[in-house]
Amino acid sequence: MDRPTPRVNAAKLAEYSTGKVVRIIGKVLSLENDQALLETSDKGQVTVKLMKDSNLADTFVEVIGKKSGDAVVTELSSQNLGESIDLELANKVVELTHAYPDVFPTNE
Incomplete structure (x- = not known):
């Protein structure tokens, strides 16, 4: 993805x-x-919800995705x-990016 996206946890999502x-x-x-x-x-x-060619192979991952429900x-x-x-x-x-949006812009 070539645009900033907000970092979230379950609560922020x-x-x-x-x-x-x-x-x-x-x-x-x-x-x-x-x-x-x-x-x-x-x-x-x-x-x-995974793409057909998804390759989650490690214990920890980062996912960029579109919120599609609760x-x-x-x-x-x-x-x-x-x-x-x-x-x-x-x-x-995650908490810092939301506390300081001027430092961590997300184009919202």
């Missing part, structure tokens, strides 16, 4: 309307058919982030 493109870091809890269940940085859960995001792109991420630190980044 709930604040956006359907159709908003967002960015989520999370731990893959399950992969079934065409969807993944992520534990977000605030310990919430978000379902990600706690549901449709994947537009994703990045594998490895087997170890500090989700507490990732959550602090």
